[in-house]
Amino acid sequence: MSFELNLPINWNDHEDIAMGLYEKFGDEFTESKIYRIRFTDLLQWILEIPNFEGTKEECNEGHLEQIQAKWVYEWRDNQ
Numbered sequence: 396m397s398f399e400l401n402l403p404i405n406w407n408d409h410e411d412i413a414m415g416l417y418e419k420f421g422d423e424f425t426e427s428k429i430y431r432i433r434f435t436d437l438l439q440w441i442l443e444i445p446n447f448e449g450t451k452e453e454c455n456e457g458h459l460e461q462i463q464a465k466w467v468y469e470w471r472d473n474q
Contacts, residue, residue, distance in 0.1 A: 406449040406458045413465035415444040417473065426467050434459050 404411045419440065424432070437459055441447060 401446055403448045404444060404446050406453050409458070409461040409465045410469075412441055412444060412447070412462050413469045415447070416440060416462070416466050417469040419444070422470070422473070424466075424470070426470060429463055429466050429470065432463070437462070 404415070434456070438451065438454055441449075441454075441462065442451060
């Protein structure tokens with residue numbers, strides 16, 4: 396999926412965020428590396444995704460955990 400459609404992405408769009416992270420990093424992060432990413436780094440990368448409209452203040456640990464899990468699924472699907 397490409398983010399050229401300019402549809403807004405928010406915190407509940409875990410799968411879209413994960414796909415954006417996979418597009419950005421590709422196979423640079425394996426499953427084990429994805430789960431070891433610091434939440435501060437993950438948060439910054441999410442805020443940089445094109446069309447992402449969520450704010451830092453709206454983020455919570457549950458969102459970040461779900462995004463990590465979806466990112467792992469996205470990585471697995473592309474192996």
